[in-house]
Amino acid sequence: MKVKLADKHGFCFGVKRAIKLAESHQGGITLGPLIHNKKEIERLKNDFGVTVEESVENLPRGSEVIIRTHGIPKDDLAKLTQSAEKIIDATCPFVTKPQKICEIMSQEGYQIIIFGDINHPEVQGVMSYSSSEPIVVMSPKELFGAKLKEKVALVSQTTKKIEDFLGVASFLVQRCAEVRIFNTICNATFDNQEAARHLSQEVDIMIIAGGKNSSNTKQLLSICLEHCQDSYLIEDESELDPQWFTNKKTCGVTAGASTPEWIIERVVRTIEGYKG
Amino acid sequence: MKVKLADKHGFCFGVKRAIKLAESHQGGITLGPLIHNKKEIERLKNDFGVTVEESVENLPRGSEVIIRTHGIPKDDLAKLTQSAEKIIDATCPFVTKPQKICEIMSQEGYQIIIFGDINHPEVQGVMSYSSSEPIVVMSPKELFGAKLKEKVALVSQTTKKIEDFLGVASFLVQRCAEVRIFNTICNATFDNQEAARHLSQEVDIMIIAGGKNSSNTKQLLSICLEHCQDSYLIEDESELDPQWFTNKKTCGVTAGASTPEWIIERVVRTIEGYKG
Known part of the structure; x- marks a missing residue:
């Protein structure tokens, strides 16, 4: 089976930076998983003794x-400042940006609208910086019936699709003065x-x-499903099903921003071994 | 021929206000036509002695x-303040708004983008309030190759279609940080x-x-042409062509914000006389 890798894929700047920080702080504890990739989290634990604690209350004193790439809520940061011996901030700088925007815009009286998943740790962090109650939506539909103010400020979770963001933006522009x-x-x-x-259009x-x-x-x-019905999300090569590849000639491979190169390499090698 | 009038049509608040101001200042001179309707301008001249002068330099002293509904450039206003005996400001308050926005936003360092027709007097007035060179476009295409700054502020000519405004907005959101x-x-x-x-969908x-x-x-x-191929723009009933109505049953009528009711009534009466 012929494999084509997406021109751009895998680790982003923020993830690379966070992993370097974790590797250089052996025995550190991350508050929630550093990045959204179990295998890489396991590697950091096995090779560098970096462990995960879910709640700020359960952290051993000192x-x-x-701090994970996605950032943490403002209150948690305040508690950490009291209890931790040392804080290593691995928040992606691109996540710090919407946090600061929410803080400043809400102080200036703008109603904050966040386009993103309310259950995602990045969004929970960003929300916590708004001094007024923000509205969090995944689509314009969720804004129907919302009490919108005249002046609103809109930010996006850093990892969303621009088309969907524009949909929310257009909805607001039609209804708000600014x-x-x-x-x-x-x-x-x-x-x-x-x-x-x-890539998904040519494989x-x-x-x-x-x-x-x-x-x-x-x-x-x-995005891949829009152009290629046979698109599958896997965590590693063990989840590949050889039957998917029957009668296929070319396979495209891409990877999320938190997927390490070593996983991608194993996936590619495994697929190359299939007959198609 | 059956005639249906659009639920909302004709004179808007700003035009009504301007005409009242003109009627109560007999013998006044408007700098450029007060509104974009020749017949109404003629009526104001005949009945109230209100005349039109195109250039601020040609106005008799004193x-x-x-000032027309569309507003005038800032420099012209400054000259008027020097030379005129009295200034009656009939600028539509909805036009004053984008003027003020351009003034404040450009002072705050935002690059000004105006969605509108650069040759329209309203847009020329609005442009003049920007302290930096604004970009004026009628479509997103015109922004290709434009040197956009990180922070831009977008306003619209008051009389444009919201869908087209959203197109320009979306283009900018994809390219600018704010x-x-x-x-x-x-x-x-x-x-x-x-x-x-x-209405255009049912006639x-x-x-x-x-x-x-x-x-x-x-x-x-x-907008009417999107839904009804047989849509015609006329200045008054004399431009109606009876042949347009052959084999037609129902005619929809609408009118611009500067079209007086007396013109609309004559148009409706003329069409009602057609057999279809």
Whole structure:
């Protein structure tokens, strides 16, 4: 089976930076998983003794605490500042941006609208910086019936699709006197999406390697499915089903921003071994 | 021939206000036509002695000068303040808004983007309030190759279609870090457009009464043509061609924001006389 890799795929700047920080703080504890990739989290634990603690209350006093790429809520950061021995901030700088925007815009009296998944840790962090109650939506439909103010500010979860963001933006522009739109979708997300869109149009099957909780990986799957019905999301090569490849000639491979190169390599090697 | 009038049509708040001001200042001079409707301008001249002067330099010193609904450039206003005996400001308050926005936003360092017709007097007035060179476009295509800054502010000519405004907004959101969007399309424009869109889908022929220079009238024609191929823009009943109505049963009528009711009534009566 012939395999084509997407021109842009895998680790982004923020993830690379976070992993370097974790590797250089052996024995550190991350508050929630550092990135959305179980296998890489296991590697950090096995090779560098970096463990995960879900709740700020359960952290042993005096720990070295690493803040995950997605950031954490403002209150948790305040508690950490009290209890931790050392805080290593691995928040992606592209996530710090919407946090700051929410803080400043809400202080200036703008109603905050966040385009993203309310259950995603990045969004929960961003929300916490708004001094007024923000509205979080995944689509314009969810804004029907919402009490919108005259002046609103819109930010996006960094890993969303630009088309969907524009849909929310257009809805607001039609209803509010002023909409202050901050395009906080990160370039790596955008580039990976463009490359996946392109590749999925020229292959028979698409494999997306990445964590099932990873927002940007899920967006890649959604984009590939628009052009290639045979698109599958897998965490690693063990989830590949050889039957998917029957009668297929070319397989495209892409990977989420938190998928390490070593997983991608194994996936590619396994697929290359299939007959098709 | 059966005639249906659009639920909302004709004179808007700003035009009504301007005409009242002109009528109560007999012998006044308007700088450029007060509104984009020749017949109404003729009526104001004949019945109230209100005349039109195109250039601020040609105004007799000490005149009573009426500022047109579309507003005038900032420099012209400064000259008027020096030379006129009295200034009667009939600028539509919905036009004053984008003027002020351009002034403040450009002072705050935002690059100004105006969605509108660069040759239209309203747009020329709005442009003049930007302290930096604004970009004026009629479509997103015109922004290709434009040197866009990171922070831009977008306003619209008050009489444009919201769909086209959203197209320009979406283009900018994809390319700029912050886009501050002010929906300055006026409600009367929006309401008249919605009513025209609705009516044009249920009749055999649409007649749009209004000035050929009137931006909002041209938008009404464009909307009607989307749904009814037999849509015609006329200035008054003398331009109606009875042949248009052959084999037609129902005629829809709408009118621009600067079309007086007396013209609309004559148009309706003339069409009602046709056999179809």
